[in-house]
Amino acid sequence: MGDRQAIGVGLLGLGTVGAEVYRLLQDGDALARAAGRPVVVKRVAVARPDRPRQVSVPAGVLGSNGLEIVTSPEIDIVVELIGGIEPARSYLLRALSSGKSVVTANKALLAAHGVELFAQAESSGAHLYFEASVGGGIPLIKPISESLVAARLQAITGILNGTTNFILTRMAHEGWSFEDALAEARRRGFAEADPADDVDGHDAAAKLAILATVAFRRHVRGVDVYREGISRITPRDFIYAKELGFGIKLLAIARIHDGEVEARVHPALVPLDHPLALVPDEFNAVLVEGADVGRIVFSGRGAGGAPTATAVVGDILAVARHLAAGVRGRSLIGAGTGTRVRPIEDVVVPYFLSLQVIDRPGVFARVAAAIGEEQVSIASIVQKSRGEVAEAILVTHDAPERAIRRVQDRLRALGVVKAISNVIRVEGSV
C-alpha cells in the first residue's frame, strides 16, 4: 500500500465524540505535519453500522467488528470511545498485548482496571494515552505528568463533573431545590435519564482516581475514593453557607501524606475567595498544589463532543510522533496496587453543622459543651430563632471524621436537638 508509511488508526465507537474525532482526522495535511507521518483512519467499528451518523464514513472503513480493529496489522493506534467496562477492557488488553498503542476517553475503565491496562502497556512497550478521560478539552494529564513532573504535587482539588456543578450553581443563584435544578439540567441535556452517575459522585470519583494516579505516580482506583453525592444539599444550606462566607461545590479532593493517599468526592463548603468557589455552571476546574509551585488552576468546559475530541486527537498525534520516532511506551506510574488509602474516619477537615434546637436559655451552652467533649472546637456560629425551634449553624475547626460522628451521637442524645439538618465538610481553612 502506498501509505504503509502512514500511522493506521482504528476507531471503536462513533458517537458524539467519535464523530468529531473522525472529522478532525480528515485534515490529512495538518496531521502529517504535526505527527511527522500521515495519520489515516483505517477502520471504524460501531455496534450498528446501518444507523445514520453525523459523519459519512466510507463503506470499506465502517464496520461492526471491534475485534478485527484490535488485531489487524494495519492498525497502529486503537482509539476507544465506546465507554463502559466490557467489551472495552478486553479489546484494549488485546490491542496492548499485541503492541498496539491505545488512546481512550474511558474514565470508568481506567478507574476500575487501570492497573492491568498500564501493566500490559508497559510490558508491551505500547503507549496508553487518556487525556480525554478527565476534563474534556482541558489539558490535565500531560501537564500534570510531564510539565509538573518535578513539582512534587501534594494535593488536587477539582470540580470534575459539569452536571452537578450546573445544579449547584442554579441552587446557589436561583434558590432552587436540588430536584428543580436537576430537572433544569435534564432539560438542557446535561443530565442523563439516570443521573446517579453524576449526582452520586461516581463520575467525579473515577476522574479523581485517574488524576491522583498521575499526580502521585501510584495507582489510585475508583474504589479507593470515598464518595458522597449532592442530593441532600438544600437551598437553606446555601443561604447559611453564604452568610458565613462560603459557597457549596461538589469537590474531588486527593492528597498525599507520607505515601498515604486521601481521596474523596463530596459536597463541600468553599470560602468565596477560593479559586474554585466561582467556577460556574457546567464548567470544570482543577487546582493542583505543591510546595514548589504553589497553586495552579486549569479550567474550562469539561465535556462536550468537540472539546473532548480535540483532546483525543492531541493524544493520537502525540502517540503518532512517538511511533514515527520509534519510541517505546513507558509508564511513569509504579506497578501494583499497594497504595495505602487513608480511611475516611481519619480524614481531618472543618465541618459545617446545621442543627434544629429547642429555643430556650441554656440550650446552646449544652450543644457547645457536647461538641467540646469530643475535642472539637467551634470556629463560628449563627443562631436563628424561628419560634419554638431555633436553627444553629456551626462551623468547626479541623476535626477528624470519627470525632464528628461521635459529636452527632452526643447531640442526638441531648434531647434539646430536634434534628441535625445537615453535616457538610469544609474545604480550605476556616
Add this chain to the structure above:
Amino acid sequence: MGDRQAIGVGLLGLGTVGAEVYRLLQDGDALARAAGRPVVVKRVAVARPDRPRQVSVPAGVLGSNGLEIVTSPEIDIVVELIGGIEPARSYLLRALSSGKSVVTANKALLAAHGVELFAQAESSGAHLYFEASVGGGIPLIKPISESLVAARLQAITGILNGTTNFILTRMAHEGWSFEDALAEARRRGFAEADPADDVDGHDAAAKLAILATVAFRRHVRGVDVYREGISRITPRDFIYAKELGFGIKLLAIARIHDGEVEARVHPALVPLDHPLALVPDEFNAVLVEGADVGRIVFSGRGAGGAPTATAVVGDILAVARHLAAGVRGRSLIGAGTGTRVRPIEDVVVPYFLSLQVIDRPGVFARVAAAIGEEQVSIASIVQKSRGEVAEAILVTHDAPERAIRRVQDRLRALGVVKAISNVIRVEGSV
C-alpha cells in the same frame, strides 16, 4: 566514565532559578526514574565563581567558562538561565549547532531571536524547550503546543506580568495611585530598581510573542507586539470602570484572523465576570480560545525561583527522555518570519473614554455627535457634574483604532471638551 550512559547537563547561570534547578537536579534516583537514564550536572558556569551561592557546587563542576559548556562533549543539554541577549544568544546557537539540546527560560532572547534559534535547532535535530520562559511554573508551552495541537486556537489573552498585576490590584482595592502601588511592589521585591521592563509592557510583550508563536505555529516576535504600559492609569479610571461593571488589567492579547496575527499589550477594561478580571496580586493567568474547545484558563504564580525551576526541570526531563529514546528534535513552528501582523490602527475593540467637558446644556449632544460622525457608536455613558466642569465617561461599541484617533481630534476641536483624561481599550463585548 562510569556514567557515560548518563545525560550530561551544563548550567549557564546560578541565580535564584539556577540554584533551585541545581538543587532539584541532585535527586538522582527520581530523575533517573523519570528520564529513563541518569541525569547529571557536569558543569555550571557563572560570571563570578568565587561569590557565595545558595547551593554548594563542587569545585570541579563550578567554573566561569560558558563556552566550554556549550562545546564540551560530555554535555548533552545546555540549560540557559543567564538571561539577556548576549552572550546567551551566541552560546545557544553554538550549543544547538553542535547538536546539543537547549532548555531556556530566556523570554527576551526567544522574543528577539527565536526565529534563528528554532531554525538552528531544527537543522541540527536538537531539542529547544522553553516552558519556564512564560508563566513561571504554570504549564503553558507544552499544553498549548501538544495537548491543544488539534484545537485550532484563535486567541490568547493573558495576564503575563506579576508586577503590573500586583500594582493594578492595589490600585483597584486600595485606591492607591500608580506611583504608590509601584513603591509598594518595590518594597515587596516584585519590581526591579528600573521598573520599565514590567510597567511599560516589555516583559509581557516578549511572553506574548512566545505564546502566540506556539499557539498559531508561526513566528511572532517581540517587535510585532504593539505595546502600552500602565503608568497613565489613575485611581479615578478604576472608579468609573467599576461603575460600568469593569476592572482594569494589563492584558496581553493575540488573535489570528485568516493568517494575519494581531498582538498587543496594553491596559484594558475587563468585564467583572471575565475569567481574568479577578486574577489577584502577582498571579498570572492565560485564557486560550478556540472554536472547538471554548475557553480554557491556566493560572498560578507566574514567577519565583522555585516554581520556575520546576518548569526548567520538567523540560530537562522531557529532553532527557527524548535523548534516551534517540528522538531528534523537530519544531512544530514553520520556518521564516513571514507572519503578517495587523497594524494597531486596524485593530477593532470597544473603547472607554474619560472626558472633562464644560457643564452646560447641549454639550453632551455635541460630544455624541462628534463621535457619531466617525461611525463610532456609544454603548454606555456616565456623566458627573463637578461644578463648571463635568466628567463624561463613555464606552463605545467596537471601533477601529484609526476611528478613535479621529474621534479624539474632533473632540479636541470642539471647544467644549476641556481634556481627554484617558482612552483605554475594552476587552470582551460591551
